[in-house]
Amino acid sequence: MPRVKCPKCQQPERILKSGIVRNKQRYYCKDCDYHFVIPSARKRTRETAARDTGATSLRDIARTAGVSIATVSRALHDHPDISAQTRSFIKSLADEMNYQPNMLAQSLVNRSTHTIGVIIPNLNTTFFSSMLSGIQQVCARSGYRVVICQSDEDHNTEIANIQALMNNMIDGLLICHTLHTDTFEHLRMQMNKRIPIVQFYRVSEDLPISKIHADDEAGAEAVTEHLIAKGCKRIALLLGPKNLSITQKRLKGHLQALKRHGVALDRKLLAHVDFSHEKVTRAVDHWLKLSPAIDAIFSISDKSAVHIIGHLKKKKIKIPRQIRVVGFGNEYTGEIVEPQLTTYDVRTREIGEEACRVMLEQLISGNREVVDKRIAGKLIVRQSS
Amino acid sequence: MPRVKCPKCQQPERILKSGIVRNKQRYYCKDCDYHFVIPSARKRTRETAARDTGATSLRDIARTAGVSIATVSRALHDHPDISAQTRSFIKSLADEMNYQPNMLAQSLVNRSTHTIGVIIPNLNTTFFSSMLSGIQQVCARSGYRVVICQSDEDHNTEIANIQALMNNMIDGLLICHTLHTDTFEHLRMQMNKRIPIVQFYRVSEDLPISKIHADDEAGAEAVTEHLIAKGCKRIALLLGPKNLSITQKRLKGHLQALKRHGVALDRKLLAHVDFSHEKVTRAVDHWLKLSPAIDAIFSISDKSAVHIIGHLKKKKIKIPRQIRVVGFGNEYTGEIVEPQLTTYDVRTREIGEEACRVMLEQLISGNREVVDKRIAGKLIVRQSS
DNA sequence: AACCATTACGCAAACGTTTAAGATAGATAG
DNA sequence: CTATCTATCTTAAACGTTTGCGTAATGGTT
The missing domain is CATH 1.10.260.40 (lambda repressor-like DNA-binding domains)
Known part of the structure; x- marks a missing residue:
């Protein structure tokens, strides 16, 4: 046994081994009743340690x-x-x-990250990415950062994203729900935390949370009235999933327009789809077989409307002469497609911007009052109607 | 003067006032040579203080x-x-x-945020937002978060964004430069920091930084060869700003194709623009006046190509009979426009994904070797050629 | 009985800031 | 000269973790 001296009495006598801890021999001095290990050479302190990062503090x-x-x-x-x-x-x-x-x-220490979190269904389409763009810009102007999560239209991903973001990383949450989100418990759970939440575009109806959305009802009403003014009597309406607030609101607007102008409602002219191309195609084909024949298709999604135009053209159906087609949303492709698509501009970018503004206002003023704002859009008449 | 007792000797004698600090009277005990203030009632400690946040620690x-x-x-x-x-x-x-x-x-304490930063020119177009989408998805799979900044094609914003992100918020930086970025000092400055940087799509040529880009050279060569195969001899080429790497690479590919097939180069057929509609229109109008007449337009941006198609149609020029039009990038609108656009699919989403994969690989393995990867795309022939 | 190992903890420093509160020197007032 | 004030520092606690290292208890060998 090498001469090990007790750090207290400096004597090598009466020293016993006392176990091994983390691969290092431990000793015990009977005189001093003191346990110790041979001190490792390089006592790692703030000063001796090679500074990991070159950053100055x-x-x-x-x-x-x-x-x-x-x-x-x-x-x-x-x-x-x-x-x-x-x-x-x-x-x-x-x-x-x-x-x-x-x-x-x-x-x-400040309990604030100057970062706001955004959960958004996807970024592949300009529709949502332009909202994000607006959010990002408003944030940047106020010195806030944005962290994003795509839910990919998957409800569970949305839940996971919320969980991940809410752990002290963000000062506020901006959320646009998935197509399939019809329960909001995951959101309600987070509401007791201090951080404000704002829903945008796709919102929940009954949660006491601030929301910014399009004027779906008035918009749909305007679109349908436009079709009626053009003489349409048999307007087919392509809707999203029933639980979706935008589906409900736009349907309501449509019905109001029909009622006001004394146009009868035919339930066979309503279709709920998930906006996939197959489902849309099937719905259209079904309508085409109806009698009396339809004279217009109103899709609450521009993407589907553009798809419908392609489909009708393939079938040699003249637009707008035989069937008028209108969309909703004013996506960029509506300008490109031929005939150009009549649609309703919901001003996606403004929705993002306004949601962000509301958020920042809450963060800065500390005022947590629930706001519910509609962004006014406008009808854009083009060739397809 | 109220009886103030010295906290040390508990005596009220020999106590003098000793200034006011932050609106509170301060005292001095001559006996104890001790300064003090009347202790505020609520000593705010961890336990007594109302817990600010309900979170459990x-x-x-x-x-x-x-x-x-x-x-x-x-x-x-x-x-x-x-x-x-x-x-x-x-x-x-x-x-x-x-x-x-x-x-x-x-x-x-861990010196790692599990967050990667992305700087991207804009999010209004699917072109970039699909890259972001890919990045986001790959990140999410590995449990990383994404924080984004839009540079909005502004060089100074890009610089500011880099500054903001690099302050300990992110573990790695993914950057796609602006159209106008031709100096890279701002990036070079950050390279000594520990955090890895990966450029994507628009990259700098000579910085020792990992980069993921499209196979611009081969792609442009393929596009031009396709036009030559169709019999075109007078191919106008719409390019971006000269400093841009994608401009240089695609021009190079174009020239190679011309050379290989013995087609003479006419410098008047090259135009450098910033992709704004006015500039593009002007370039096209200029070409149309040339003689011998052009028989094809190759735009290195799909967006401009779609615009060009619209412009030519307005002038009653038949596509592809009189002039063939091809783009580069494979944006969604190319499928919608009529005639549908021939283009080169650069697989934007894959570029984002791969950039992100390279980043994660560096972060996880700690390996900092510089990689330079080209994502192979492919020619998509449609009606416009 | 004397010695040694292992298991399962606790203490405290460190990460880089912010901020309440204490301290000192010199200036000013009485 | 004495009492008081002001301007300008410094000290140290906090924010919520992670982690190196110390240690008591327990049980196993000679």
Whole structure:
């Protein structure tokens, strides 16, 4: 046994081994009643350790300036307690040393990340990505960051995303639900947390949460009235899943227009689909067999409307002479397709922007009052009607 | 003066006022040489303070379990030092108390946020947003989050975004430069930091940074060869800004195809534009006046190609009979426009996905080797040629 | 009985900030 | 000169984790 000395009495006598801990021999001095291990050579301290990251911290500045960390922090924040001289000295020093505050540490103590989370069904289509674009821009103007999650129209992914985001990473949540979200327990669970939530575009009806949406009802009414004005009597209506708020609202608007103008409703002219091409095609084919024949198709999704135009053209049906086709949403493709699509501009970008503005307003003022805002859109008449 | 007792000697004698600090009277005991203020009633401590946030922390669990914080942390991380019994007890307790780890604190000590930053020119077009979509999906699969910034094709915004992101918020940076970025000092400055950077789609040629891009050269060559095969001799080429790598690469591919097939190059048939509609229109109108007449237009951007088709149709020029039009990129609108656009599918989504995969590979393995990968695309022949 | 190993904990430092509160020197008032 | 004030610092606690290292209890070998 090599001569091991007790760190207390400095004597090598009466030392026994006392087990092995994490692969290191441990000793026991009977005289001092003291357990110890041979101290590892490199005591890893803040100073000796190779600095992992090259980043300068407040501590570094404080050291080279010969002041305390608190002083540096205050100087950089223009706290009145710091003399003009020290302040400017420290500021220039920070500049020289290329100091960048560690936002994680800041967020930890300030309990705020200056980041808002967005959950959105997908980003493949301009429809949603333009909302995100609006959100991002408004955020950036106020110095907020955006972290995004795609739910991919999957309800469980949406739930997982919410969970992931709500763990201190974000100051606020902006959410547009999936096509299939018809229960909102996952959202309700988060409402007791301090962080504000704003729904946009696809919203839940009865949750006391701020929401920004299109004027679906008035919009659909305007579209249907436009068709009626063109002389249509047999208007087929392509809707989304029944649970969806936009489905309900747009249907309601449509019915109002029919009623107001004394046009009878034929239930066979309503179809609920998930907007997949197959389902849409099948619905259209079904309508085409009806008698009396339909004279218009109103799709509450532009994407499907464009698809329908293609399908009708393949069948040599003249648009708008035989059947007028209108969409809803004003996606870019509506301008490209031939004939160009009549649609209702829901101003997606503005919806994103406004949702974000409401969010920021809540974050900054601390005011948590529930707002429910409709963004007015407008009818865009083109060749397809 | 009310009887103020010295906290040390408990005597009210020999006490003097000693200034006011932050609106509170300060005293000085001459006997004890001790400064003090009347202690404020509510000593705000961790326990007395109303817990700001309802969230449970390790400390809370530790307290109710009657163990130390360290034990709780270890139990939740399945550290072998913790007995199976304690572990399962603590885990169930954590579950009951709905414990969610504070990611900020974790990130601070672990020096990793499990978040990657993306800087992208814009999100209004499917072109870029589909890349983002791919990135987001790959990230999500590996448990990473994505924070995005739109540079809006503005170089200074890009610089600001980089600055903002690189302050400890992200583990890695994915960047697609603006149209106008021709200097890369702002990127070079960040390269000494520990965090990996991957460029995608629009990349810089000479920076030792990983990059994922389309096979622009081969792609353009294929497109031009296709036109030549169709008998075109006078192919006008619409290019982006000269500094852009995709401009250079695609031009190179085009020239190679011309050379290989012995087609003479007419410099008047090359136009550099910023893809704005006016500039594109002007370039096209200029070409139309040329003699011998052009028989094809190759736009390196689908968006412009679609615009060109519209413009030519307005001028009653038959496509493809008089002029063949081809694009590059395979945007969705190319399928919609009439005639449908021949284009080159650069597989934007895959580019995003692959960039993200490379990033994750670097993050996880720690391997910082520079990779430079080309994503193979393919020619899509449609009616416009 | 004397010595040693293992198991299962606890303590405290560290991550980089912010901020309440204490301290000192010098200035000012009486 | 004494009492008081102001301006300008410093100290240290907090934010919620992770983790190196120390240690008590227990049981097994000679």
